[in-house]
Amino acid sequence: MENNTFEYVVPCHFGMEAVLKREIMALGYEIVNVADGRVTFRGDEKAIARANIFLRTAERVLLCVGRFKARTFDELFEATKAIPWGDYIPVNGKFWVKKASTAKSQLFSSSDIQSIVKKAIVERLKMTYRVDWFKEDGDEYPLRVFILKDEVTLALDTTGESLHKRGYRKLTGKAPVSETLAAALIMLTPWNKDRILVDPFCGSGTFPIEAAMIGANIAPGMNREFTAEAWKHLLPMKGWYDAVTEANDLICNDVEMRIQGYDIDGEVIKVAMANAREAGVDHLIHFQQRPVSELRHPKKYGFVITNPPYGERLEEKEALPALYTDIGNAFRHLDSWSYYVLTSYEDAERYIGRKADKNRKIYNGMIKTYFYQFMGPKPPKRVDNRRFN
Structure with missing residues (x-):
């Protein structure tokens, strides 16, 4: 002290x-x-x-x-x-x-x-x-x-309300992934802001929004309050102002990214768009109503990071084999891509039709889930022509 x-x-x-x-x-x-x-x-x-x-x-x-x-x-x-x-x-x-x-x-x-x-x-x-x-x-x-x-x-x-409450997610879809877990899962992968990122089950938009915030270097706690702001004998208010100023100075306003969020539910897509606006990253993400069976992309070496339905309710469980078969088919069309799938569905690999290269056990709330990692090839290194001029 x-x-x-x-x-x-x-x-x-x-x-x-x-x-x-x-x-x-x-x-x-x-x-x-x-x-x-x-x-x-x-x-x-x-x-x-x-x-x-x-x-x-x-x-x-x-x-x-x-x-x-x-x-x-x-x-x-x-x-x-x-x-x-x-x-x-x-x-x-x-x-x-x-x-x-x-x-x-x-x-x-x-x-x-x-x-x-x-x-x-x-x-x-x-x-x-x-x-x-x-x-x-x-x-x-x-x-x-x-x-x-x-x-x-x-x-x-010092925090008060948990740090996953960034302040941008006013509405959520079903079985949401928390903002902190979404950010951690993205940061576990080799994705960076120069690579394409698609979430075909984007729900309220958490994965695309967190990725956009990472890529644009937007600090997650800039637009909320903390319990310790009142503890002026430990940290005067200037300490908080300085930290926010530092965060503002680090934002990359001119960053360009190719981040896409799809969902079969049009109402949920509207929620995702509203959340992205609230987070200040709506210009960096393309949201669209689209089923996973129509997942296509002309570019190579992209990333899918997603949290598809788990089938927590019995009637949903019956639809899972067909859904995960669709996921597997979509992945085969994107043969140079890498896929990261968070799900509690035990037969995910079976219906996707491929064994994951790695998987990690992760608790999403109280639900035991697995983060299946299907690695694609690395993109070829680009030659920097400036060295030869």
Whole structure:
């Protein structure tokens, strides 16, 4: 705290830790630890704003205020009370333990952990502010507690509403992929802004919109608010303005991309177009009502990244063999392309008619899905004629 260096814990989708780690390092921060579903890094107070505004694949940004071993509730209480909470929470701050999660530890009752941590903070703040009762009518300071193998991490939630709430998706289609997961899946592939990208089941447009934002270098958190904006004693408002200015300066306004979103449902296409307008990328995406059976493209070496129907309802399940056969047929027409398909449908490869080169297990919400990766050939390297002139 003295040298204004903090530790931040950043949760993400399981399996996406390497993508998030890359993003954090690109912002110039030092990685402390990578664990299942979270990355810990070290940064200054400006990282509160920069991480929230720039990270595409993070769920939230947590400011770590304490880490210690605790096997009993007494140890939990005393170690929590020993933290200088007055450095973080003002006398009128509204604070509560929003979530407590525990694994492989002696302490396992989330509700007890929540109430003991709250009690310990109250006792410490009573000593700090010399008062017996707190109004808690000021700014919000939500806390999260993680206990893994008896090691407790206490962290303040700087984000508020999850980072997947970019602000552009006013409406969604069925079984949507979250914005953070869509961005992570795109960043797992070799796609870049110079390559064609098509989503034949675009729904409310999340894959095409996230790809357009990546290609145009539009920071995902520019148009929303964060809980920590009110924590001026930790990061003055200038820190937030500076981060937004930095984000604005990095946008590539003149970028040209070939991103297409198709869906069989015309109403859903209207939703996707409205969402793309809201995100400021509607000029970069071509949306069209079209079934997957009509998926064609004259150019080579493109990418399909898509989340087709899973058949969660029984009557939809019956239509899946025919649908995935259509997907396979469409892919065969685009024989130099690469395809990335997120689905929970167990027989996807069978009806697509090809075994995936790779697949990854990923949870989309509570649904276990697989990210099937069918790799196409690499495009030939272009010769740079300028060297010979």
